[in-house]
Amino acid sequence: MTLQPFTLEVQGVHAAGLRAPQRQGTRVLALHGWLDNAASFVPLAAQLPALDLVALDLPGHGHSAHLPPDTQYNTPGAICHVLDVADALGWERFTLLGHSMGAGIASLTAAAAPERVERLVAIEALGGLRGPEDETAQRLRDHVRAARALPGRNLRVFADLAAPIRARMMANQLSEPCARLLVERGVKPVDGGYSWCSDPRLMLPTALRLSEAQIDNLLAAIACPTQVIYATPAQSYYPEPLRSERIGLLRDGRLSVFPGTHHLHMEHPQVVAEVINAFLAG
Numbered sequence: 001m002t003l004q005p006f007t008l009e010v011q012g013v014h015a016a017g018l019r020a021p022q023r024q025g026t027r028v029l030a031l032h033g034w035l036d037n038a039a040s041f042v043p044l045a046a047q048l049p050a051l052d053l054v055a056l057d058l059p060g061h062g063h064s065a066h067l068p069p070d071t072q073y074n075t076p077g078a079i080c081h082v083l084d085v086a087d088a089l090g091w092e093r094f095t096l097l098g099h100s101m102g103a104g105i106a107s108l109t110a111a112a113a114p115e116r117v118e119r120l121v122a123i124e125a126l127g128g129l130r131g132p133e134d135e136t137a138q139r140l141r142d143h144v145r146a147a148r149a150l151p152g153r154n155l156r157v158f159a160d161l162a163a164p165i166r167a168r169m170m171a172n173q174l175s176e177p178c179a180r181l182l183v184e185r186g187v188k189p190v191d192g193g194y195s196w197c198s199d200p201r202l203m204l205p206t207a208l209r210l211s212e213a214q215i216d217n218l219l220a221a222i223a224c225p226t227q228v229i230y231a232t233p234a235q236s237y238y239p240e241p242l243r244s245e246r247i248g249l250l251r252d253g254r255l256s257v258f259p260g261t262h263h264l265h266m267e268h269p270q271v272v273a274e275v276i277n278a279f280l281a282g
Contacts, residue, residue: 003038003045003055005063010084016063017056020045026280027094029086030055031102033124033263035198037062039185040099043178043266047273051280056085058102060199062185073201075128079109083116095119095280099265104128107222114223121276123229123265126246127219129237131209143207150200159193173261181266219249226253227279229272231260254279 003018017038028051032040038055039062045053057064059081060073067073082105086094095118098106103125110117131139158164161183168179188197210218228247234240247255256275258264265272 003042003053006054007063008085008088010081010088013059013067013081014065015056015059015081015085015088017054018042018045019055020049020051020053022049023052025051025053027051027089027091028053028097029082029089029091029094031058031082031096031098031106032056032061033100033102035061035186035202036099036102036182037185039181040263040266041097042181043269044273044276047269048276050277053097054085054089056082057185058105060202062197066199066201072207073199074207075105075108078105079112082106082109083113086116092116093118095121097121097123097276098125099123100125100262107226108218110224110226111218111221114221117224119224119280120222120226121229121279122226123272124231124235124262125238126228126243127210127215129206129209130212130215131206133211136208139205139209140207142205146204147201150204153200155190155195155200157190157192157195158187161187161194164194164196172263174263175267178263178266215246216249219246220251222250224252225279226250227275228253228255229264229275230255230257231262231264232257235262 004021006017006019008015030041030053032038038057041055060066096106096109103122104127106120107122107127110120164183164187165179168174168183186196187194234243247253258271260268
């Protein structure tokens with residue numbers, strides 16, 4: 001199945017993504033990870049031909065517009081955007097599929113709008129990253145300092161795609177074909193070559209993070225059946241036993257773990273698709 005480009009105007013914001021050509025299957029809205037884009041789901045889509053799959057470029061990523069200068073990138077805003085996109089698609093009820101940051105947004109959307117989300121598939125994250133309470137002031141200071149310094153920074157320009165592809169391969173343990181998918185949708189032509197098209201503000205330190213107790217409360221509020229998929233070994237920022245302990249907070253949760261790296265849905269799409277198909281069929 002080849003995903004096709006689409007665009008929507010959502011609350012005055014240009015949203016873009018990739019969509020399956022058929023419209024009759026289970027409605028699935030897919031949310032990618034931080035600094036990724038809709039191409040993250042291209043390998044997986046080929047293994048999920050029966051779904052009405054919409055892979056979204058989240059604001060500031062891929063071919064979607066950057067948020068206005070006076071609008072912050074934050075989780076409540078991302079949740080509202082996801083629901084606005086579903087409204088624009090005419091979807092009252094739908095399944096959410098998320099990877100990494102997208103899985104965090106998807107799981108919190110399921111907690112915030114249980115009447116909209118039928119099922120949830122969360123790959124390599126659940127509930128978002130925690131922020132220890134004693135780091136709150138320093139985190140806010142770091143964000144404000146970096147945000148105020150951002151206008152003076154210049155975008156890096158690459159002469160060709162080889163350098164950004166190598167950078168993604170090294171940063172995320174990605175194979176060349178998977179890194180190329182993300183890079184080709186994640187750069188724009190500029191004088192002298194290419195630069196990243198993602199909003200530089202996405203690189204700012206997160207101003208505020210939820211505490212673990214707040215995340216626990218949100219996960220316990222997810223009412224829909226949930227399938228969590230993790231790669232092993234775990235990422236250092238989302239370690240065991242924390243990540244598996246979160247599964248126990250779900251009302252109706254199940255867990256599958258496979259050897260692999262953080263982008264296992266791209267590197268091992270058939271294995272991940274088998275779990276997703278079985279979950280949706282059940």
